[in-house]
Amino acid sequence: MERLEKQPSLRRLDYHYIAMQAGFWAMFAAIVAYQTALLLERGFTNSQAGLMTAVRCLAGIVCQPLLGGFADRHPDLPLKRIVTLSLVLSVAAGAWYWLSPGMGLWETTLVWVVIGGLEVSSYPLMDAMAVQFINEGKPIRYSLGRGVGSLAYAVVCVLLGFQAGRLGMESTLVTHLTLVVVEILLVATYPAFRGNARRLGEEGAKPQSALSLLRSNPQFTLMLAGVFLGLTGIMPLSNFLVNIVTSRGGSEADLGVALFLMGAFELPTAFFFQPLLRRLGSGKLLLLSMVFGTLKGVLLLLTTSCLGVLLVQPIQVLGYGLFTPASVYFVNESVPQADRVRGQTVMMVASNGLGGMMGGVLAGWTLDLGGANLMLAACIISGCAGAALCLAALRLGRHSRRAS
Template identity: 30%
Template sequence: MLTARYAVVQSSYWSAFCLIVNFASVYLLAHGLSNAQIGVLLAVAGAVATVVQPIVAGIVDRSRVPLRLWLVLGGIVVAALAAALLPQGEGFLTAVTYGLLVALVQVVQPLVNSLGMAAVAQGFRVNFGVARACGSVTFALLSVGAGALIAARSAKAVALLLIVAAAVFVAGSATFILRHPAAPATDYAASSVSRKRAAAEAAGEPAVGHRDPARLSDPPALDRRAWKLFSLLLVGIMLGMTSHTLVNAFLFQIVDFHGGDAGAMGLAAMVAAMVELPTMVFFERLISRWTPGTLLIVGGIGFAVKNLAAYLAPNLAVLYLSQVLQFAGFGLVIPATVYYVNRLFPAALRVRGQAYITMTFSAGSVVGALIGGVVLDAAGVPMLLLVGTVAATVGAVFVWFGADRR
């Protein structure tokens, strides 16, 4: 089943993301970095990713190499960098290596999304929401498992687990092959997919997957007004992701403020990841009833409400409850942006459109990481969460005016 194979790609990707991003503070604090230094490192890595993402997307758009092989290459590099973290090196080299991992995992994200949406655009039955939900389940379980392992052993467990996640990602990406004896491809991977189908026909190989008779229509090019609205939307999403980063990147410090440890941080991350599941599993039903633009507006408001709840939380138990609101923020925005780009952009520009969205996520991560480390050292956790609440609220306003509800 094609959805199951895509779920392996999503699950292994989000496993790597969990280990690299969510446990960044745990790993880097253990290697002697301060909150401000961690913030600068994450910000620089995010800035690098923001610059590199459109370049990589453009190369992939023009490349005759199948997208899955680009993902294989990315997974191999992640594994190599993780292996480089295993020896106890000096702080500077460790920070640089970790920064490269943070940048790379963000650069790969739009390619992972495009892999599934390319199959959908070509008519194959791939349930993006279910596959992405599997990523959330893996993220949740790994958050708890890795947190407990780190608390019991050491931060070196991050690198070991990351090598395993990268190996699964490489295997899942390498085997995500689309074969069917008919119908032309309709997006950037057309040439490579057509060659594979022709080869399959010639060899008499069985078709893999099913085709959906309801193909995606190709929208016209964006006019000036559409670009302006899209820009407003991107600003709003960036501010929402800034607030998200202020909580996620510094979740260990927030949990520590309430008396918790790495295990408690893992549990908090698990709660957030698990509540994303209903949203993602049933996203196709949501998208059949409401447009992606409308769902993005709800997601923008969700970011603001979640951050406000975290700010008001008096103890660890209430902080866990605030994490439940993840379903209405990040859990909704991630799949909604993917479908929004597919509906707004013509097929030839969809990888680039996904890159614009991921660039925005990265930009929000940069701002959040940079501000977060400084605010933490200067004013502490309550001010960090207040800044996040303000950013999310302003972001929700931008999304309201920028999202195309049609």
């Protein structure tokens, strides 16, 4: 039986994972942050752009549980191989997208199915690559890696804003392809986990199906429902930020600055996340992220200028900046060890998957119906409902602990 001492040093695991996080969020920014702007430039309507956002998220909803379930059923197959193959296939789709600027709705839909289903959906497996080592006593600084990833997202966003203004929006696709290739190299060279937790034939609980996991853990299920509604209201604030910026008199360069500030203010979360986690717990941090994410929508609705949009972005530090690390720790604490890979994928499905899909549909419909202000009002309503369900989940958890 292989033992954990064969694993590489903590320093290598730590810094390599931080680089991998930075690479993922850089390539994510290059394709997702400018998805709506690129589609609008190619002649699509707001509703069609919203539909493509929904398609991307729906593909993730389908693929993430499949990839997570496959990983749980094949514990001897390193996660990095699954992620690497997913990214290679996404590169092929991205190259076709770049080489065919005049492609129609159906071809564009297929491209976003592949990107959403394989490229974006690889993230929970990357999370699991770190969590495997964390669970075996390797204190990888996940929150710092996520913070550096946010900084990489911010830097790429602002650079691409200037690049789009100088070379055109289509040029962002070349940058995206380059960054995906870099990320493939980072993932492929990350050390494979060989600890006892992923050995077949061990005694212990077997992985559950996603449905069984939800039925057996009502607090987790209720929290997922809250996250879904919360992210439905929060995701359009970034995915359709171009509409908010232009409605306040801004330009493509202003969009790049707004995206930079949004990502940059997620970085400080990395430095105070662990003290907050010890003091409040992951569940309360999830609730806090829903509250501040919704408050961001309220403040954006009150703005009347592009400068106001920029001044609102620092609230991201307690909004989406808290959400990702808090959600990872919440899953790790709330589900059995055998289901943690699947649990991470289910969380991603509920948040960036279902939440992003419904947020895209909601944003596209409300933008065409009444503009940016109507979209923001709808986002606020959804965010408030999500925060209420997250609060109910925390109370359910307290009642369950008292009863036991």
